[in-house]
Amino acid sequence: MERLKKLLPSLTVMALLIAAWWLVVMETQSVIFPTPWQVVTGTGELMQNGVLWEHIGASLFRVGSGFLLAVAFAVPLGLWMGWVRGAFTTLNPIFQMLRPISPIAWIPIAILWFGVGNASPIFLIFISSVFPMVVQTTSGVHTIERRYLRAAANFGVSRATLFRRVVIPAALPQIIVGMRIGLGVAWLVVVAAEMIALRSGLGFLIIDSRNAGNRYDLVIAAMIIIGLIGLLLDGLMRLLEGMKVVQWRYAR
Amino acid sequence: MPAKIVVQDIKKTFGSEKGPLPVLERISFSVGDGELVAIVGPSGCGKSTLLNVIAGFERPDQGHVTVDGAETFKPSSQGILISQHGSVFPWLTVQQNLMFGLNGHVHGDRETLADHYAAMVGLKGFERSYPHELSGGMLKRAELARALVVKPEILYMDEPFSALDALMNLRMRNELLRILSEERHTVVLVTHDVEEAIHLADRIIVLSSRPATLQAAFDVPFPHPRKLSSPGVQDLKVAILRELGVNGTEPDPQAAATRRSQPPNRH
Numbered sequence: 062m063e064r065l066k067k068l069l070p071s072l073t074v075m076a077l078l079i080a081a082w083w084l085v086v087m088e089t090q091s092v093i094f095p096t097p098w099q100v101v102t103g104t105g106e107l108m109q110n111g112v113l114w115e116h117i118g119a120s121l122f123r124v125g126s127g128f129l130l131a132v133a134f135a136v137p138l139g140l141w142m143g144w145v146r147g148a149f150t151t152l153n154p155i156f157q158m159l160r161p162i163s164p165i166a167w168i169p170i171a172i173l174w175f176g177v178g179n180a181s182p183i184f185l186i187f188i189s190s191v192f193p194m195v196v197q198t199t200s201g202v203h204t205i206e207r208r209y210l211r212a213a214a215n216f217g218v219s220r221a222t223l224f225r226r227v228v229i230p231a232a233l234p235q236i237i238v239g240m241r242i243g244l245g246v247a248w249l250v251v252v253a254a255e256m257i258a259l260r261s262g263l264g265f266l267i268i269d270s271r272n273a274g275n276r277y278d279l280v281i282a283a284m285i286i287i288g289l290i291g292l293l294l295d296g297l298m299r300l301l302e303g304m305k306v307v308q309w310r311y312a313r
Numbered sequence: 314m315p316a317k318i319v320v321q322d323i324k325k326t327f328g329s330e331k332g333p334l335p336v337l338e339r340i341s342f343s344v345g346d347g348e349l350v351a352i353v354g355p356s357g358c359g360k361s362t363l364l365n366v367i368a369g370f371e372r373p374d375q376g377h378v379t380v381d382g383a384e385t386f387k388p389s390s391q392g393i394l395i396s397q398h399g400s401v402f403p404w405l406t407v408q409q410n411l412m413f414g415l416n417g418h419v420h421g422d423r424e425t426l427a428d429h430y431a432a433m434v435g436l437k438g439f440e441r442s443y444p445h446e447l448s449g450g451m452l453k454r455a456e457l458a459r460a461l462v463v464k465p466e467i468l469y470m471d472e473p474f475s476a477l478d479a480l481m482n483l484r485m486r487n488e489l490l491r492i493l494s495e496e497r498h499t500v501v502l503v504t505h506d507v508e509e510a511i512h513l514a515d516r517i518i519v520l521s522s523r524p525a526t527l528q529a530a531f532d533v534p535f536p537h538p539r540k541l542s543s544p545g546v547q548d549l550k551v552a553i554l555r556e557l558g559v560n561g562t563e564p565d566p567q568a569a570a571t572r573r574s575q576p577p578n579r580h
Contacts, residue, residue, distance in 0.1 A: 219416065
């Protein structure tokens, strides 16, 4: 009941937007732009013949692979750059220069290197999510409070213990923030990547629906589904923030 | 009493934008085995720097510190530092924090030992709690227990209870005295609270304002438990405050010189 009360304003605005959309389409008698109801029936059509699940599966597979590769690469690298001064001063300028390049700009190179199969979008997702994760992990290590490192030095623990018990857990909240950003960007990029030469995925669904007979109801249906899945993925990353070992950072 | 810590002719200067900033100026004293020495001084005088040098976290520019006759170059678990803001790891439970410094021990052994010290400081039942679930006083207890569990010979305490409220401060002092009566540690305590120093210390060293020099030393000849309202304690407090320049009286250089040259009279 309480939650419903909180959601009420945004639900109201959403309903008003849909009503306005409906009204405008009816008034202008657009033949090409769909009404909300046409979007609903279009979605039903996609679900019935099963293609929707295939497209969602394809997109999630690409995002999952590219993102996990990026985590496996960025977290150790970020920890290293955060801990070793020389690694930071050497690599940071390169990353800072590569970071502002939109992943979309890498599309031609991705096609050149990886062709038009699954490898291209996976590479693009890797590129898009690796930089925020490197940056966040590095800053996570840099912002470890000195008193904790001093305490660790005081107890004379081994380097392995220092890393396992102090450096990694201290940086973990920032690493999770990086992962949230990374996954968000990855989901943005997969749609764009799939618009090029692929035969599956939600991005392909959008382009294909438009090209094959101006099915704008399906275009909008795909857009809404992309939004909902993005929300779900962010929710999953938020679950990580609920872990006991990182509560100290988020609780306050 | 044999000397546990010998501080000899320590000098420390920090570099700053306005040029070199001398912080410690030729400080020498020693701390006996099992003795609790309090260092008091005006704020910003370099008390914490002195403690950091003694504990091995910072190198002096000149002079040296020896513990059991061996010069200290870096911190070790022989002497654990407890600081004002605390350094209990917030990502580990109380028990994991307590086990942090116990590397060489067998697993089952470590847990028993950790729980023993948790109980000793009154944290029984909170072993699996995370620090952010504890109050300030409990955090201090956890920090104390984490230090004690590695059986250090020396405790370096830098304003350990000053972040606590007055009541908890008093309670923690009594707790510390109780623990020290069970496990005999050598303690170097830095504090700005003269009353706290008199409550806890066997001997009190007064530092001058920066650059800090050793200005005076007082023995605290009262047996525990100490009654802080007793006339003797009050007289001592007045004398120390006078050294610190409170009550508008400048310290008498001649009197200070005599006190400094006095050999510490043990009780």
